[in-house]
Amino acid sequence: MKARLRAIGAFWYDFVIGDDWRGAAVVAAALAVTAILAHKAGVNAWWLTPVAVLAALAWSLRRAVRAQRRSGG
Amino acid sequence: MNAVPLFLTVFVACAVEAVEALTIVLAAGLTRGWRPALQGLGAALAVLAVITAVLGPALSLLPLAVLRLVVGALLAAFGLQWLRKAILRYSGYKDLHDETGIYARETAAARSAAAGGRGWITDWYAFTLSFKGVLLEGLEVVFIAITFGSSQRDVGAAALAAVAAVVVVAGAGLVVRAPLARVPENTLKFAVGVMLTSFGIFWGTEGAGASWPGNDAALLAVVPAVAATAGLAAMVLRRLREASTAPASPAQTVPASETAR
Numbered sequence: 001m002k003a004r005l006r007a008i009g010a011f012w013y014d015f016v017i018g019d020d021w022r023g024a025a026v027v028a029a030a031l032a033v034t035a036i037l038a039h040k041a042g043v044n045a046w047w048l049t050p051v052a053v054l055a056a057l058a059w060s061l062r063r064a065v066r067a068q069r070r071s072g073g
Numbered sequence: 074m075n076a077v078p079l080f081l082t083v084f085v086a087c088a089v090e091a092v093e094a095l096t097i098v099l100a101a102g103l104t105r106g107w108r109p110a111l112q113g114l115g116a117a118l119a120v121l122a123v124i125t126a127v128l129g130p131a132l133s134l135l136p137l138a139v140l141r142l143v144v145g146a147l148l149a150a151f152g153l154q155w156l157r158k159a160i161l162r163y164s165g166y167k168d169l170h171d172e173t174g175i176y177a178r179e180t181a182a183a184r185s186a187a188a189g190g191r192g193w194i195t196d197w198y199a200f201t202l203s204f205k206g207v208l209l210e211g212l213e214v215v216f217i218a219i220t221f222g223s224s225q226r227d228v229g230a231a232a233l234a235a236v237a238a239v240v241v242v243a244g245a246g247l248v249v250r251a252p253l254a255r256v257p258e259n260t261l262k263f264a265v266g267v268m269l270t271s272f273g274i275f276w277g278t279e280g281a282g283a284s285w286p287g288n289d290a291a292l293l294a295v296v297p298a299v300a301a302t303a304g305l306a307a308m309v310l311r312r313l314r315e316a317s318t319a320p321a322s323p324a325q326t327v328p329a330s331e332t333a334r
Binding site for chain 1: 282
């Protein structure tokens, strides 16, 4: 039962998060900061999430390329 | 917002997943028999229909801001995965998705697997192969169709796009009776990754409480910005890859006689 639950959890993790959890973490953090700025400080930070997501993509690609170079690929 | 981008995004995303599912069903059907393969397909479609019937109306009950925040975050994370893979494949840092190779591996495994059925299923291997393949690829279809449809409050258009994609791919599979290897899968995945990420950014930001300059028209800037950044990244990585794997030119190679001097 435990193994099955773990397998289900692993499937959903892989499904939504995938190979690099940092991308999902950046998305979550950017949206959280956008919400805080909008609701607590009255700042309309519409630009924050696009910039953060594109930076996360670049970061993730850089990590993937470096990892492959280290492994000799 | 116009339903055309919604329809096209869901259609292309679903078509890509349907191509992958078709490869597995064909491998099961042509090597082990069509009856268990189609039983697996039918069972997976039934499970997917139940998931859609439960999740679709449940998501529609959520307030639009909450829904867009959650769906935006999920789509942006999901879209980043698609984009990352498509860029790495384009630039040669990851192997291309090879439907012909996958089909060959699946048929070889299917031929060597033991026969035997359970109850009304005459061949358990073919049934589970087809069931798992369709269910796993279909979950992505359901995820994309439901999130897009509910955020846009137009589940009908999303469902229609998903069904149309499955019908087109299944029809092509019936005609060709082979994996659809000529479909430019990586290019389609790149395009879908751009759309998923862009809509994720757009809806997530709206759900978080910020408002876009120009409202819905902002998508006309977000989509090209994501596409341009991803395209640039793909080109840069491809050049880096080519530079690192290219053999040294004669001008760069120092002959042994030169080094000996």
